[in-house]
Amino acid sequence: MSTPSLELIRRLESNVARVLVGKPEVVRLAVIGLLARGHLLIEDVPGVGKTTLAHALARSLGATFQRIQFTSDLLPSDILGVSIYDAKTGEFAFKPGPLFSNIVLADEINRTTPKTQSSLLEAMNEFQVSLDHHTYPLPRPFMVLATQNPLEYAGTHPLPESQLDRFLLKIRIGYPGRSGEKEILRGAGVVPLGQLEPVLSADEVMDLQAATEKVRVEESLLDYVMGIVEATRRSPLLTLGVSPRGSLALLRAAQAHAMADGREYVVPDDIKQLAVPALAHRVIVKARLERPGGAEVEAEAVIDGLVQEVPVPR
Amino acid sequence: MSVRLAFQICTSLLVGDGLAALALAGLLAPSWWVFIILVVAASWWHEAIRARVTAVVRHGHLLTLLVGGFFALHLLYLAESLLDGFVHLLLFLLFFRLYTRRTLRDSRDVVLLSFFMLVAASALTVSVGFLLILVVFLLLGTWTLMLYHVMGESERHAPDRAPALIESRHLVTPSLLGLSVAASLASLVFTLLFFFVLPRVGQATLPLKARLGQMVSGFTDRVELGSFGTIQTDATVVMRVRFPDGPAAPELLVGLRWRGIAFDHFSGREWSVSRPERRTMVRVFGGHILLDRPRGTGPLITQEIYLEPIGSEVLFAAPRLLGVILSAGMVTVDALDTVTSPVPHARRQYRAVSELEVPTRRAAGVGGGLSDEERARSLQLPSLSPRVHALARDVTRGIPDPWAAALRLRDHLQTSFRYSLELKGNSAVDPLEEFLFVSRSGNCEYFASSLAVLLRSVGIPARVVNGFQHGEWNPYGGYFTVRQRDAHSWVEAYFPGRGWMTLDPSPRAEFDSSWMSSAAFQYLDALRMRWHRSIVNWSLGDQMQASWAVRQQALSWQRAVFDGGLSIPGSKRVAAIGGALAGALAVVVFLWRRGGAWTPTRFRRRGSVLVYERMLRRLARLGLSPGPGETAREFCGRVVRRLPHRRDAVEELTRVYEQVRFGRSEIGPEEVERLSRLADWLPLAPEGEAVGGRRGPPLSRLRGT
Structure with missing residues (x-):
């Protein structure tokens, strides 16, 4: 791959890392989501930096950014926009909602009603909004960063599988390391979010996305992806295996991983490392294995176990 | 020993076996042996050699192209025959593969090339040594295949552990070796069983077919008038007759028929053999069983007869039979020259030499006369209606010569009576009398019985013979296909100076012309015959013949290519040679590319x-x-x-x-x-x-x- 591309990616990563201290692997996953034209679901306990990550990524790109705080009374029109009667022209004029931005932060997405959640479906999948017999294209690049809290379930509406399937990766941030957290406490070197400068233009992001699609995937690696996906479909531990959309997501994410690693070709490690973030949220673990609130953890463990079993191409 | 090493050893031994086969067949000049053995032996260290000689590897493809081109040229112009050229090309490919092999598949190519060497050698050798080479190849081949399988499956299913498995010394155990040898021997035994035994035992020994007891109803050792109505419509093949020694166009021979059994006693309703005693004739020189001496009155003809099991011991051949060659080694002959051999339920193949009858020829001293007893038996008649005797006398009136009188009687029956399969029974009169004077139509048995009786009435010794018409000529296989519907009866009459002569009174020819097999059936039947001949009855003589034919064909191709090349003028000739070279090179390149290590x-x-x-x-x-x-x-x-x-x-x-x-x-x-x-x-x-x-x-x- 060309050096400038790698340089751009490194610049983006280091910019985000200025705010999200001590979590380079999470920053890498967020960048992968961006390069692969995917959407991210960031799930973790409050206060670990979910919103900060989304915000930092958005600010690092010279792109429009909107944050939508999802609440139980939020309506689809609040995010998509509405048509308002214009008395002067005598016609209905469309007023785009906050979704019409390059980066959309859907904060606490599981707090809103399924109706509002599903209004995001078309936008996430087809990069457009259909309203009142009109279709409005969304600006490019377009990326949804959604966050949710896995612990507080009271008054929440868990995302349905169909919606989960539309997220390329599900990321867990986790607590920072001891030294990292001390650094945060110290406040030295941590840049306030507001001071973050954009390091990548929207056009550069689109170029990087186009380059990602060209990353070479050797034939046997397709078999490897299929091997993993089929293992989830056969596994007695899972009720629902990975869909073809899921296998495609894994491949795209692997290409982006290779790109972020400075390679023009995918290696088995790209696929293996991304299997959990790309697939775990797409499967349903058998009920007897579920612990209250621990289904997601179980899914990750199952996928991880399966991946270790699938033979790697040589 | 590791699997890899065992596989390498086996591959090398297989190559050695293939080379030995070529040497045995005379396809490798002794002066080359040392060189070839050295080259093959050195290939054991091919990896080390390749690693050292990097310069050669770098220009390897160019060098190989040149050598490949030379061998293509050699194939067309220099080799003694095309077969020699192919063998040399085979050796070149073998050497190339031996020194460039990297993967398991390349080694498999080496095994295949060794097999081709065996195939090439098999065309030219009938030595018993080849059997040994074949057995060795089978043993080694099984062993190699097992190892190949172990290595291939390891690489496929456990690619991570394959290198360790292949190098492991614990896999090639004596028990695996024993298993391989047992498998080889078992396959050898089964192959021999299937190849030698099954096609040769004949159907009767296998309790597989319920229809084995079925006999060909058109042929029996009795002739009973009025008892058969539909026999000849059965198209089941009874025998096939080919002529290994000519003549050039046997289908044009007139009056060819296959004599089986003769009857001399007529009861008025049925014919039978009056004296069932038989003499045993055994094999004399050259495997022949001599039955009679040639008289010089007609051409000698050799027939190779493939007789299906028809439930009769009778051997069929064109009259007059002089001798037979068959595996049984002995036959029995009765007083009426009916030749029989036991094993009536097996498919049989035998050769018969006959001297064909030529009615116009007479030979002095032939048929020196019948004994009184023979004559009496040949003139025996039951009590018949006086009308029959009167008819015989009427027809032959004024003809003193018995031969002419017999022909007259035959012609009378042929022209005045109608051939028919629909037999109308009228129990009031004798069947013969009904045929002669009432219905005036019947099948061949009526015609034959009538002629015999009429001849006997005028004092000419006569007998009825059962056998088959010549059948249908198969142009694809060059043989006659004889079916049950060809079953036939005719008459033999004795004439001083001529001996027993065949007289066929039935006007069957027109009737039979309606039977014609389709070309497709004939072609399939020819294939079946080829199977019998080439596989079931593959003899040493056949092998020699095939080997000779291969050589001749190879020589003639070479000559054709060479002469053709010379007769074509300059530019075209260059283009032709170039085209041939390009084709040969394309084949070579294709083979290399398949191996994957070439470009x-x-x-x-x-x-x-x-x-x-x-x-x-x-x-x-x-x-x-x-x-x-x-x-x-x-x-x-x-x-x-x-x-x-x-x-x-x-x-x-x-x-x-x-x-x-x-x-x-x-x-x-x-x-x-x-x-x-x-x-x-x-x-x-x-x-x-x-x-x-x-x-x-x-x-x-x-x-x-």
């Missing part, structure tokens, strides 16, 4: 992968093998933790492997060399206990090369 790009691409595999093999000896779900990087990390001193080498080999394997990068031969050395410097034992204290040079030194 420089692929060679370079594969080089690093091979080096990585070599590294894996070395690490396997330290007990370090990648797990099934372990990626190259993960394995690299594990190795580095175990061998921290080798970090640079292992990481570089892994990185280049990934680049080449998944990134389609290309590396040059020098780079492959350097990486090979890098891999070879990996320890064979854990660090600190390196073999002979041999430790690798610093990486910087290697990088500089």
Whole structure:
């Protein structure tokens, strides 16, 4: 791959890392989501930096950014926009909602009603909004960063599988390391979010996305992806295996991983490392294995176990 | 012994076996033996040789093209025959493959080429030594296939552990060897069983077919008038007759028929044999059983007869039968020259030599006369209606010569009576009388009985003969197909100076012309006949003939190519030779490309992968093998933790492997060399206990090369 591309990616990563201290692997996953034209679901306990990550990524790109705080009374029109009667022209004029931005932060997405959640479906999948017999294209690049809290379930509406399937990766941030957290406490070197400068233009992001699609995937690696996906479909531990959309997501994410690693070709490690973030949220673990609130953890463990079993191409 | 080593040994032995077959068949000049043996033996170290002679490897493809071109030219112009040319090309391909093999598939090609050498040799040798070579090939081949299977399956299903498995010394155990030998012997026994026994035992010995008891109803050892109505419509094939020694157009022979059994006693309703005693005739010189002497009155004709089981012991042949060759070694002959041999329920093949009758020829001293007893039996008549005698006298009135009188009677029956299969029974009168005076139509048995009776009435000794018409000529196989519907009866009459002569009174020819098999059926039947001849009854004579034919054909092709080449003027000739060369080269290139190691790009691409595999093999000896779900990087990390001193080498080999394997990068031969050395410097034992204290040079030194 060309050096400038790698340089751009490194610049983006280091910019985000200025705010999200001590979590380079999470920053890498967020960048992968961006390069692969995917959407991210960031799930973790409050206060670990979910919103900060989304915000930092958005600010690092010279792109429009909107944050939508999802609440139980939020309506689809609040995010998509509405048509308002214009008395002067005598016609209905469309007023785009906050979704019409390059980066959309859907904060606490599981707090809103399924109706509002599903209004995001078309936008996430087809990069457009259909309203009142009109279709409005969304600006490019377009990326949804959604966050949710896995612990507080009271008054929440868990995302349905169909919606989960539309997220390329599900990321867990986790607590920072001891030294990292001390650094945060110290406040030295941590840049306030507001001071973050954009390091990548929207056009550069689109170029990087186009380059990602060209990353070479050797034939046997397709078999490897299929091997993993089929293992989830056969596994007695899972009720629902990975869909073809899921296998495609894994491949795209692997290409982006290779790109972020400075390679023009995918290696088995790209696929293996991304299997959990790309697939775990797409499967349903058998009920007897579920612990209250621990289904997601179980899914990750199952996928991880399966991946270790699938033979790697040589 | 490791699986890889055992496989290599077996492959080499198979090559040796193939070369021995060529030597046995005379396809390898003794002066070349030493050279070829040396070249083949040296290929044992082909990897070492290839690694040392890098310059040759670099220009290998050019060199190979040149040599390939030479062999193509050799095939067309220099070789004694095309077969020799092919053998030389085969040897060239073998050498090439021996020295360029890298993968398991390449080694399989070597085995295949060895097999082709055996096939080439089999065309020219009938030596019993070839049997030994074949058995050795079968034993080694089974063993090689088993090893090939073990290696192939390991690579396919456990690619991570395959190098370790292939190098493991615990797999090739005496029990595996024993199993292989047992499998080879079992396949040998079964092959022999199927090849030699099954086609030859005949259907009767196998309790597989319920219809075996069925007899051909058109042929019996009795003739009973009025009892058969539909026999001749049965199209089942009874026998096939070919003429190995000519004549050129047997289908044009007039009056050809296959004589079976003769009857001399007529009861008024049925014919039978009056004296059932038989003489036994045994084999004399050359396997022949001599039955009669040639008289010089007609052409001699050899028939090769394939007789289906028809439930009769009678042997059929064109009259007059002089001798037979058959496996039984003996036959019995009765007073009426009916030849029989036991085993009526098996399919039989025999040869018969007959002297055909030529009615116009007479030979002095032939048929010196019948004994009184014979004459009496041949003139025996039951009490018949006076009308029959009167008819005979009327027809022959004024003809003193018995031969002319007999012909007159025959013609009378042929022209005044109608041939029919619809027999109208009227029990009030004798069946013969009804035929002669009431219905005036009947089948061949009525005609034959009538003629015999009429001849006897006028004092000419006569007998009825059962057999078959000549049948249908198969132009594809060059033989007669005789069916049940061809069953026929005719008459033999005795004339002084001529002996027993055939007289056929029935006007059957027009009737039979309606029977015609389709071309497709004839073609299929010819294939069936070829199967019997070439597989079931494949004799030494046939082998010699085939071998000779192959040589002749190869020579004639070569001559045709050579002469054709000379007769074509300049530019066209160059174009023809160029085209032929290009074609031959295309074949050679195709073969190489199949092996995958030929084009420089692929060679370079594969080089690093091979080096990585070599590294894996070395690490396997330290007990370090990648797990099934372990990626190259993960394995690299594990190795580095175990061998921290080798970090640079292992990481570089892994990185280049990934680049080449998944990134389609290309590396040059020098780079492959350097990486090979890098891999070879990996320890064979854990660090600190390196073999002979041999430790690798610093990486910087290697990088500089």
